[in-house]
Amino acid sequence: MDLNGARWRTSSRSSGNGGDCVEVADDLPGAVGIRDSKDPTGPALVFPAAAWRAFVARLPERG
Numbered sequence: 001m002d003l004n005g006a007r008w009r010t011s012s013r014s015s016g017n018g019g020d021c022v023e024v025a026d027d028l029p030g031a032v033g034i035r036d037s038k039d040p041t042g043p044a045l046v047f048p049a050a051a052w053r054a055f056v057a058r059l060p061e062r063g
Contacts, residue, residue, distance in 0.1 A: 001028070
């Protein structure tokens with residue numbers, strides 16, 4: 001999948017100290033991209049949108 005036009009945003013679940021940051025691109029047709037913000041030209045994972053929604057639904061609540 002071509003991710004050149006993806007709009008990446010830092011996940012709200014990433015740490016705020018500039019360390020463990022995950023970026024998410026959820027503007028892709030039927031898919032969600034995930035990458036390491038420290039390596040934006042590196043590899044990215046792409047999941048079907050339904051699989052990503054199921055994953056996020058099972059994350060524990062932040063508190």
